[in-house]
Amino acid sequence: MKSQKVRGHKRRHKQVEQWRRKNLELDLDYLKRNGSDHIDIIVHPWCDNSITKSSIPEPNRKIKQEILNGLLDIYDSWKIQLDQLGQPYYLKIWLYEPRFSKSQVVCAIGDNIKDYENIFYKSVKEKALKTRNYGNLKDRLEQFNWEYYLDEDRYDNCEIGEPEHYVSQQDFEEAKVWFEKQLKKPHRSEKLKEPIGNITEVYSFKRGSLWLGMKK
Template sequence: MRYRKIRGHRKKWKRIDDWVESNKDLDINYLKTVQRSYCKIWVAPWYSIPITNSAVPQPNGVTKAKMLEGLLTIHDSWKQTLNELGQPYYLKIWLYEPRFFLSQVVCSIGDMQHFYNQTFYKPTINKAFPLVNYGKLADTLANFDWEHCWDEDFLTDSDLGSQDSWGMTTEEFASHKSWFTSELKKTHRLTRINTAYNNQINSYAFKKGDVYIGGIP
């Protein structure tokens, strides 16, 4: 696949600096209200692309390093604020590879403190965190405890739906059903999930990479 070239890196670096500055102060009033918060890498063009759009290259080199430094800065600032609350909290960096642009800082408190514990599938065979891949930031990242999970995309039976539920023509739904069927031919992990209507539907998880969950012990 031919990737679309990302130009204007110095402008991107300025946007990264602006993103860090705008997000390093945790909105404690919002957190107390909803008991959870997160900060994704909101830097153009990556924040605006579909997750499945592999034609846009992942950030790398200096750009990726600056983004990771930004996540660490936000994490450290949030940690200081959370420590001042004087109550237990969840604070982690979710570091995705290779879909790095999905990486984020996540926190929760109170009744939602353990909300994120079941977010990712944890394989029986774990990968060690690849510190060697992070250059000058390796020493800082070594201070975290890292847990290996899978980065997955999901489909459910609801994504198939019916012709009436989607408001499609017969031809449109036939094409949609063909796409859904072809997706299920790919390697996936099948689970059953409960719905709000007290029944169960199939969930199909497609592994896209790894996600490392890191927190300061």
């Protein structure tokens, strides 16, 4: 797959700053109603789905540092607001590598805290975040405790669905072939203790590293 060039860097820097400022304020009313909230990296083109067969390269160098700085600022601002609630809360940065554009700031309160604490697969291998790879943000990153998890794509035994869900039988057959090829690649399999509808097994494919960061 060809890689799509990202142009208009001055415009991207402006978008990052607009995104950062817009999300410094946590919507506490929304949080209390829903029990959780998060902010994705809403900066074009990384928040878009490519309409061509080319892939969008991940942010790098200066723009990557600016986005990460924005995530850190949002975290700090949300922490101040959450501290004022006077109740337990979950607040972490989800830092993905190399799929950096998936990174988020996530918070939760009440019963949702436990769900978020157990959402990812923790690798048996212990790794330390290489903060030096993030340039002048090294000192800010070292103010956090970073736990290492796996960034995985997850599919289940019902992933393909039924033929009637497709435009044609050929599309259905192609999807089946694709899925069978996927299952031949290295992955983790997990049989569910209790089925979710017709879903009885989940397949997880490692795509990279996921670092969960919380202020010390």
